[in-house]
Amino acid sequence: MAGRFDFWSILTDPLVRQNPVTLQILGLCSALAVTTSLPTALTMSAALTVVMTLSAGAVSLIRRHIPDTIRLIVQIVIIASLVIVIDQLLRAYLAEISRALSVYVALITTNCLVLGRTEAFARHNPPVPAMVDAFGNGLGYSLVLTVIGAARELFGKGELMGYQVFALSDQGGWFTPLPLMLLAPSAFFLLGLLVWAIRSALPEQAEAPEHEPPPTGEPAE
Amino acid sequence: MRRGLWDRETVAILLVAAYLPLALIWIWFEGGDAALSLLLILLILAIWQLVFLLLRAQAPSLSAVATALAIAMLAPRELGPLPLILGVSFGAVMGELVFGGWGRNVVNPSSVALAFLGFGFPGFDWPEILLPVAWAAIPAALIGITLGVMPGPVILGAALAGAGGLALGLDLGEVLPAASVVLVLLVGDPVTSAATALGRWLNGVVYALLVTLFATGWSGAAPVQIAVSAALLASLAAPLLDEAAIALWRAQRRRRHGRP
Numbered sequence: 410m411a412g413r414f415d416f417w418s419i420l421t422d423p424l425v426r427q428n429p430v431t432l433q434i435l436g437l438c439s440a441l442a443v444t445t446s447l448p449t450a451l452t453m454s455a456a457l458t459v460v461m462t463l464s465a466g467a468v469s470l471i472r473r474h475i476p477d478t479i480r481l482i483v484q485i486v487i488i489a490s491l492v493i494v495i496d497q498l499l500r501a502y503l504a505e506i507s508r509a510l511s512v513y514v515a516l517i518t519t520n521c522l523v524l525g526r527t528e529a530f531a532r533h534n535p536p537v538p539a540m541v542d543a544f545g546n547g548l549g550y551s552l553v554l555t556v557i558g559a560a561r562e563l564f565g566k567g568e569l570m571g572y573q574v575f576a577l578s579d580q581g582g583w584f585t586p587l588p589l590m591l592l593a594p595s596a597f598f599l600l601g602l603l604v605w606a607i608r609s610a611l612p613e614q615a616e617a618p619e620h621e622p623p624p625t626g627e628p629a630e
Numbered sequence: 631m632r633r634g635l636w637d638r639e640t641v642a643i644l645l646v647a648a649y650l651p652l653a654l655i656w657i658w659f660e661g662g663d664a665a666l667s668l669l670l671i672l673l674i675l676a677i678w679q680l681v682f683l684l685l686r687a688q689a690p691s692l693s694a695v696a697t698a699l700a701i702a703m704l705a706p707r708e709l710g711p712l713p714l715i716l717g718v719s720f721g722a723v724m725g726e727l728v729f730g731g732w733g734r735n736v737v738n739p740s741s742v743a744l745a746f747l748g749f750g751f752p753g754f755d756w757p758e759i760l761l762p763v764a765w766a767a768i769p770a771a772l773i774g775i776t777l778g779v780m781p782g783p784v785i786l787g788a789a790l791a792g793a794g795g796l797a798l799g800l801d802l803g804e805v806l807p808a809a810s811v812v813l814v815l816l817v818g819d820p821v822t823s824a825a826t827a828l829g830r831w832l833n834g835v836v837y838a839l840l841v842t843l844f845a846t847g848w849s850g851a852a853p854v855q856i857a858v859s860a861a862l863l864a865s866l867a868a869p870l871l872d873e874a875a876i877a878l879w880r881a882q883r884r885r886r887h888g889r890p
Contacts, residue, residue: 585713589750598724605728 414538423542423549425611429522430553431604432614436522439513440554441596447570450558451551452506456495456514458547461523464488465531465543472532484527489518522550557599565590638733641779641820642692648774652814653699655766668702670711674718682727691732697722700740700815703763704854705747706754717747736869738822740815741862748855756852764807767814780818783827787834788813795842805845805853812857813837817864824868828875836871837864 429435436457443453467487468475475483496514499507507514517523526546531539562568564587567575576582589595608615657665675698679690701718709717721743726735748756774780792809795802802809817823817837824833840860848856 585710585751587713587716587750588752589746592749598720 414534414541416538416541419538419542420545420548423545424552425549425607426614428549428553428607429525429546430550430600431607433525434604435525436520436550437600439516439520440550440557441593441600443510443513444554444558444561444596445565445591446509446562446568447555447558449506449509450554452499452503453510453513454547454551454554456499457517457520457523457550458544460488460491460495460517461526461543461547462540463491464523465527465539466536467491468527469531469534469536469539472534475532480532481524481528484524484532485518488523488527492518522546553600553603556603557596560599561590561595565595639692642696642732644777644779645774645820646692646695648770648777648779649696649699649815650770651773652703652763652766652770652811656703656763659760659763664702667705667714668698670714671701671718672698674715675722678719678722678727682731688727688731693732694722696815696819697726697738697740697743700738701743703759703811703815704740704744704757704858706751707757709747709751709754713747713751717743717750720746733821735821737862737865738816738819741822741858741865744858745862748858756854759807759811759854761807764810767810771814771818774814774818779820780814781820781823781830781833783830784823784834784837785813785818787831788817788838789834791835791838792841795838800842800846802842802845805841805856808853808857809838809841809860812854812861816858816861819865822865822868824871824875826872826875826879828878829868829872832871832875833864833868836867837861840864 423429425431427433430437430440439453439457444450464484464487468484471483492515495517496507499510499514526543530542534542559569562570563574567573567577567582567584567586575584578585653668657668672694675694676690679688679694682688683690701721705714705717721739721741725737725739725742726732729735747754771780771785775782775785792802792806813834817834824830837860840863841857844851844856844860845853851859
């Protein structure tokens with residue numbers, strides 16, 4: 410089996426080259442909603458990675474027994490059960506962060522990233538590669554969430570993980586916090602800039618242009 | 631766009647010329663600090679245009695002068711250089727340059743920069759538009775409309791709708807100076823306002839209605855903030871108004887000629 414699957418590339422491809430968030434633009438809803446601070450972003454990433462890995466394993470184990478017609482129902486039931494377990498665990502041990510994440514943990518159920526990987530990969534592959542693939546995608550998602558969460562917390566409050574990094578101007582420092590960073594639109598801007606940066610560095614990710622400019626003899630404006 | 635003398639830069643130069651009365655009166659009343667902030671903003675815009683010229687071969691445009699004037703006149707006061715640089719960079723890059731430069735942008739870069747500064751730094755006071763500066767908006771609009779670089783129906787539509795509001799007895803006196811300067815600087819922008827005849831009238835009316843709505847319903851907002859927010863929303867609605875005007879035209883045409 411090891412010969413058929415290149416585990417290293419299954420694991421590392423989704424980090425940047427095939428990143429689920431920045432290349433496939435999947436799972437954005439939670440990525441934008443929970444990144445106001447680094448701790449919530451990290452918790453959400455961990456929750457999603459665990460759910461995705463376990464559900465990929467479970468779906469892959471019973472992949473030969475799922476009738477095609479009801480496969481989505483079966484997959485969602487598996488994912489939803491795991492999400493409920495994770496949600497209860499978070500409420501029991503990380504009550505504060507669970508409150509901050511509000512409904513978004515429960516919404517992992519409908520996260521297209523999780524369903525996308527079970528549907529596209531786990532349903533056709535043995536458990537171990539399926540779980541490695543899901544784990545890699547979870548890490549790719551986590552990477553984006555961490556970067557955006559860190560940027561929003563740093564520029565919005567001058568903090569990282571609750572520790573003051575920049576000296577605030579109202580305490581005699583130089584940094585004026587940017588409250589816009591804590592509002593939802595900034596997540597869109599930051600994600601857009603991130604996608605732009607990645608596609609500039611890796612031009613093969615850029616989509617083909619939809620329109621060609623008409624050929625004219627005039628100088629371009 | 632290129633027809634005879636008219637290319638993009640002709641429009642930009644004439645637009646700047648139309649803004650001159652406004653700019654001169656504003657600098658006359660606000661003094662050297664205002665001129666200095668205008669120069670700083672112009673420098674930031676020039677640097678970004680240079681960056682995009684080198685990276686993407688996008689031709690620089692003199693429209694940066696108009697953008698700089700709008701931001702300098704309407705940006706919150708006492709911001710300090712760092713937030714100003716951030717806001718102007720955001721407006722210029724995300725509002726204009728990523729779309730391919732002036733002429734291809736969807737919203738006015740100065741509206742984007744001002745909205746960013748307003749929402750991003752809510753603690754700073756918005757400027758007050760002095761009455762003489764507001765009067766100077768009238769010659770600016772007249773020059774712009776006469777030279778053909780400002781859409782007349784947009785400005786007339788907004789003025790008529792505003793006059794209608796005043797005739798109905800709405801209390802618009804406080805926002806009127808800011809609203810008229812913003813009308814000339816941001817809403818009357820030839821690129822981001824509506825492009826069809828009916829769409830232009832509607833665009834002006836929508837701006838005036840939004841200003842009226844905010845002036846009567848948004849408590850605690852400064853006049854400039856009200857006008858800039860209305861301008862941003864009106865410019866976002868402009869493509870929709872154009873679309874509606876074209877759909878209406880097609881429907882009329884189908885009724886008259888019997889086929890699409």
